[in-house]
Each structure stands twice: as structure tokens, then as C-alpha cells.
Amino acid sequence: MALQYYLILSALLFTIGVIGVLIRRNAIIIFMCIELMLNAANLAFVAIGRELGDASGQIFVFFVMTVAAAEVAIGLAIIVSVFRHRETINIDEINTMKG
Amino acid sequence: MAEQILFIIFGILAVGSAICVIAFKNPIHSALALVLTFFSLAGLFISLGAYFVAAVQVIVYAGAIMVLFLFVIMLLNLGRLQAARQINKAKVFAVIVGLILAAEAIYIGIKVYDGTAVAPSQRGGEAVGGAITSEQLNQIVAIESTYQLDRAQINNTYVPKIAEQKNTVETLTAGEADQLIKKLQGEMGKPDRIGTILFTKFLLPFEVTSLILLAALIGVIVLVKREDPNTAT
Numbered sequence: 008m009a010l011q012y013y014l015i016l017s018a019l020l021f022t023i024g025v026i027g028v029l030i031r032r033n034a035i036i037i038f039m040c041i042e043l044m045l046n047a048a049n050l051a052f053v054a055i056g057r058e059l060g061d062a063s064g065q066i067f068v069f070f071v072m073t074v075a076a077a078e079v080a081i082g083l084a085i086i087v088s089v090f091r092h093r094e095t096i097n098i099d100e101i102n103t104m105k106g
Numbered sequence: 107m108a109e110q111i112l113f114i115i116f117g118i119l120a121v122g123s124a125i126c127v128i129a130f131k132n133p134i135h136s137a138l139a140l141v142l143t144f145f146s147l148a149g150l151f152i153s154l155g156a157y158f159v160a161a162v163q164v165i166v167y168a169g170a171i172m173v174l175f176l177f178v179i180m181l182l183n184l185g186r187l188q189a190a191r192q193i194n195k196a197k198v199f200a201v202i203v204g205l206i207l208a209a210e211a212i213y214i215g216i217k218v219y220d221g222t223a224v225a226p227s228q229r230g231g232e233a234v235g236g237a238i239t240s241e242q243l244n245q246i247v248a249i250e251s252t253y254q255l256d257r258a259q260i261n262n263t264y265v266p267k268i269a270e271q272k273n274t275v276e277t278l279t280a281g282e283a284d285q286l287i288k289k290l291q292g293e294m295g296k297p298d299r300i301g302t303i304l305f306t307k308f309l310l311p312f313e314v315t316s317l318i319l320l321a322a323l324i325g326v327i328v329l330v331k332r333e334d335p336n337t338a339t
């Protein structure tokens with residue numbers, strides 16, 4: 008299976024994630040779309056790594072997953088504390104940085 | 107052939123469920139669609155030979171991260187907050203930007219990659235009949251040192267599988283050596299190989315990762331801690 012097909016699939020998934028971030032108003036869904044983009048990048052890493060016969064791509068995916076886990080934990084904590092203050096997670100209503 | 111079939115099944119599943127993630131109104135439905143996306147990506151990783159990454163994908167993403175998402179959605183009881191207008195006014199604009207981005211990314215995927223980045227073992231079979239070349243021997247030695255494999259182990263387990271009645275790397279023909287290199291590279295996704303290079307070549311990044319997790323841990327506790335007026339210092 009040629010590398011190009013994996014890269015195209017990765018590009019499609021990444022684009023779906025970008026569109027999701029742009030059109031959705033719910034902060035949690037926006038977070039899910041960011042995860043989607045990270046996963047699209049992971050797919051490209053693994054596919055290119057196999058093409059080069061190098062396992063470094065898979066190690067990178069491992070690190071991306073760690074960073075994603077940390078990022079989700081922090082992000083959701085921020086969402087929870089914003090929700091406590093504002094009673095909403097619609098990003099149209101949380102458009103100032105004032106507390 | 108099997109890889110093509112798996113790619114088509116999991117590729118369609120991944121794209122379809124990814125579209126569901128951004129199309130569903132209820133955040134819980136989106137989260138469940140995202141679980142399906144993660145599982146189909148795990149399937150693609152398996153068909154790429156990245157077994158360890160596939161397992162971690164299921165455990166960490168589909169397990170831990172999605173539980174966290176669903177937990178927060180249910181904790182905040184977001185179902186009752188479903189706004190009438192979930193989709194932005196700038197929707198059309200966003201879709202146009204997204205399509206342009208997709209076109210660019212696919213263009214790069216198809217055109218810019220010209221096939222030069224192929225591992226030497228996959229570049230067609232010149233000199234298939236002759237004895238093993240020094241280039242191939244060097245490649246095998248490089249693989250051995252990267253994954254800390256033993257020459258005796260390769261001689262005993264891998265060589266007889268490729269060429270019966272041969273049990274040393276040096277006696278292989280060039281074509282058989284190609285097969286051996288391909289086989290060794292194809293197994294790089296196995297957990298023991300990943301573990302070997304993770305704790306040798308990538309030891310420092312691995313340790314730095316633990317600092318990231320520690321920072322995240324402390325950050326989360328600080329962020330969601332409620333100020334209790336009675337115990338405030």
C-alpha cells in the first residue's frame with residue numbers, strides 16, 4: 008500500500024479537525040477536534056516511518072500521545088473552572104479574558 | 107491485498123466517524139464517534155505493522171482520554187445546555203477554508219513526495235542472484251546496533267526462515283538478504299523493539315515526558331481546586 012494513500016487519509020482527517028474547530032461553538036467538541044488533528048499527524052508519522060524503515064516515527068507517536076494526554080487533562084480542567092464561573096462553555100459567550 | 111482491504115475499511119470508518127464528531131449535536135454522541143475514529147486509526151496502525159502504537163492508541167486514547175471527555179461532559183451535564191445555534195455564522199467560510207487546506211495537504215501528499223525516501227531494501231531487486239553485498243551487511247549491522255539484536259539470534263531464527271539450510275547471514279544471496287532486511291524492518295513496531303530504542307536512543311526525551319506529566323498533574327490540581335474560605339491562609 009503506497010505511502011500517498013496514508014498521507015491523503017491523514018490530510019482528510021486533519022482537515023475535518025480544522026473544520027470542526029472553526030464551525031463548532033462547544034469548547035469540548037473543539038477539544039475533540041484537536042485530538043482528531045493530533046491523530047491525523049500520528050498516522051502520517053507511522054506511515055512515513057514505515058516507508059523509511061525507521062522506528063523513530065512510532066516513538067514520536069508515543070510522545071505525541073503523552074503530550075496529548077497532558078493537554079487534555081489541563082484543557083478539561085480549564086473548561087471545568089470556566090464553567091463554574093460562567094455557567095456556559097459556548098465559546099461565543101467566553102470571548103473575553105476577564106474573569 | 108489484505109492491507110488494501112484493511113486500509114479501505116478503516117479509512118472509510120475513520121473519515122465517516124470523524125465527520126460524525128463534528129456533525130452530531132449532542133457532545134456525548136460526538137465523543138462516542140471519536141472513540142470509533144480512534145479504534146479505526148488503531149486498525150490502520152496494525153496494518154502498518156505498528157503493533158505497540160496500536161495498543162497504546164486503544165489504551166490511552168480510546169480508554170483514558172475518552173473517559174476523561176465523557177466524565178467532564180456528564181459532570182457538567184451539557185445535554186441540557188444544547189444551544190439552538192450550535193454552528194457558527196462563519197460556517198460557510200470555515201468550510202471553504204477547510205477545503206482549500208485539504209486540497210493543499212492532498213497535493214503535498216501526492217506531488218511533493220516523489221518516492222526518493224524509500225529505504226534501500228525496498229528499491230527494487232538489483233543483483234538478486236549474487237552474494238550478499240557489503241551495503242546490505244552494513245544495513246544489517248546498523249539494525250542490530252539500533253535494536254540491540256544479537257547476530258547469533260538473527261542467524262538462528264531469521265535466516266533459516268528465509269533460506270532453508272542456511273544459518274549465517276554471510277551465506278545469503280543478495281535477494282535473500284533483501285528479504286531479511288525487510289523482515290527485520292517490518293518487525294520494528296513490535297513492543298520489544300520499541301522498548302529497546304525508547305530506553306536507549308530516546309532515553310532523555312522519555313524522561314522529559316515524565317516532567318510534562320508531572321506539570322500537567324500539578325496544573326490540573328491547582329486549576330480545579332476550590333478555594334475554601336475557612337481554610338484559606
